[in-house]
Amino acid sequence: MAELPIETYLPGLSIDCVIFGFHEMELKVLLLNMKNQEEWALPGGFIQKDQDVDIEANRILENRTGLKNIFLQQFHLFGDLTRNKAGHAKKLVETKIISDDLRPWFEQRFLSIGYYALVEYSKVQVPTPDFTSDSCEWCSLNNLPKLIMDHQQIIDRAHQVLKKELNYQPIGLNLLPQQFTMSEIQTLYETVLGKTLDRRNFRRKILSYDILVATNKQRKGGTHRAPMLYEFDEEKYTQAIQEGLKSLF
Amino acid sequence: MAELPIETYLPGLSIDCVIFGFHEMELKVLLLNMKNQEEWALPGGFIQKDQDVDIEANRILENRTGLKNIFLQQFHLFGDLTRNKAGHAKKLVETKIISDDLRPWFEQRFLSIGYYALVEYSKVQVPTPDFTSDSCEWCSLNNLPKLIMDHQQIIDRAHQVLKKELNYQPIGLNLLPQQFTMSEIQTLYETVLGKTLDRRNFRRKILSYDILVATNKQRKGGTHRAPMLYEFDEEKYTQAIQEGLKSLF
Incomplete structure (x- = not known):
């Protein structure tokens, strides 16, 4: 079970990373299969009190998936009251992902800062999951499994932003072959x-x-x-x- | 001096609003002149624990400036450690904007969520400042006064986003005459x-x-x-x- 140093984190704030993977003309998203659960989650975590938020996003992604050197872009802060589901902390305790004394931390209201990246997924390290999850997998965007909390909405929003950005930013380098x-x-x-x-x-x-x-x-x-x-x-x-x-x- | 109900707010999080005003082919920004100080600030405030962040942004703008029904768009979370200036809380106490017991609240690390809007400024109510400021004025974007903390950077970033958005979103309705x-x-x-x-x-x-x-x-x-x-x-x-x-x- 996890021993989280919660006193070192900013309370009520998390980061969620939407990593779009592109390979052989298919678009996928990197997800973690929660331990002992049927639900999946975006790689995410908390922000250390003494560190920049952007730096924390990269650390969290690496800690939870083993992925390094991915250029993450912040795209939205999710701040609706409804995003906090009462049952979430309870389930984390029941499935022994966290101990009971961490429950109040997970039960507080959380705002989440969304980051995204688009990578050629055969070129990144094979992702490895952390303590919360059984596996870390690329899932097809058109056929996503059941996701915790508002993670489906976070993915939809990231995809929307990516589609908009195509119109003012070039993409393709590192995603397509040299020629x-x-x-x-x-x-x-x-x-x-x-x-x-x-x-x-x-x-x-x-x-x-x-x-x-x-x-x-x-x-x-x-x-x-x-x-x-x-x-x-x-x-x-x-x-x-x-x-x-x-x-x- | 202000009596802020700080126990009702999310700790360490603020909102800053960049209101661009357009009138007779000039672009301005709405700023508050801090009481007893030479520095200016963006209209901003804190987030109530029991309210959506987007709703709070509109409430804060209205409370601090009297401006109503402005469609605000979230554009960035400012989360660098360096944004918190040690002297800021001290100055607020010295200039009697806040009482000494609010000092620890203002001294903690703050992340700020940036919102922006572009309005025809002759069509909005004449802004009225709140307890923190002597006046609320439209300042020319090309000739801004000295701003507190990282507010100049927040304005620059909002302007950058606005310029990008011109390329995928129409603007002009309510800014130009009917014909x-x-x-x-x-x-x-x-x-x-x-x-x-x-x-x-x-x-x-x-x-x-x-x-x-x-x-x-x-x-x-x-x-x-x-x-x-x-x-x-x-x-x-x-x-x-x-x-x-x-x-x-």
Whole structure:
């Protein structure tokens, strides 16, 4: 059972991390299967009194999953009264995840700070669960298991934000192979957005961002006309992350 | 001096509101001039234990400024250790804004949840300050007075977010007159962005959003060719707020 140094944490505040994993054109979320329970949870934890919140988010993610060096972005503070479910602390005690004297800590009102990241999941370490959970797994976004508290809403909100950010921030570096076809980058966008896009509009739009370079190579092996390969102009890509996309206001 | 019911508030958490005011093509921020001090502060306050955070943000804004019915959007939680300045609580006591027994409350580490809004400032009530401040004024964004703690950073961050949001969310309704010229809406964007935009690109882009209707009227009185007047298609505008702009992915 866990011995949490609760006196070292800020009371009533937690962090929850939504780690989207992208691999072979599929979008997944990293979840922990709570010990002795059928419910799943986002990797999360508490904030040390003497540390910056952003630094704590990374520490929590590493402690609970073994994942290192993932760039987390804060996206929302969840502060509704209804998010605290009375039964949650009770269940943690019953399933022996926490001892009974930690119950008051878990029963207090909690606000949670949401962080998210989008990673190529075959490139990160195999996640390992901590004391609260039996396993740590990538679950398909379209077919999530039952989640504790408001974790489903936290995931939905993170996904919404990610979809919005596609419109002012480049994505793809480290998610796609070094060289890729127009159709592959379109599939990346379609996977994140969960909808199909018009081929010609997509092409026009993504080229207007001025972050792609057409190589003079073609993808080999197809029966049809071999498609052109592109790569990111890493300098322009980095600049666009910092200053916004060229096509923006 | 203030009698704050601190036992009814969540400890270590505050809310700060960045209210951008737009009027006659100028962008301002609403600030409170701290009593007996030269420093200014964002309208802010604490969160009641038995209330949703979003609801508290609106209550705090109304209590501290008299402003009602402003749609506030949460944009960031400020959680760095460095944001708490040792001298802040001391100064509040010295200037008799708070009594000495409230000092420990103000000396604890505070995280602050940032909210922002963009309003036509001539349309809101004249703001009235609360017990902490001598006056409540609209200050020009380009020439802000000295601010307490990290409030300058909070404003900078809110402005950054606002500039990003222009790219996936319509603005202008309630900020521009019912009917306006292409040049007027361009000036709105330029004012918020703090830079000039190319006239032809702006026109192409804003029309691609499919939220404007060209009326068959022209602005009268000019010596040159009278410019065409536009208005928002309110149905499409509302839809774009909810579902994103047409030109987005």
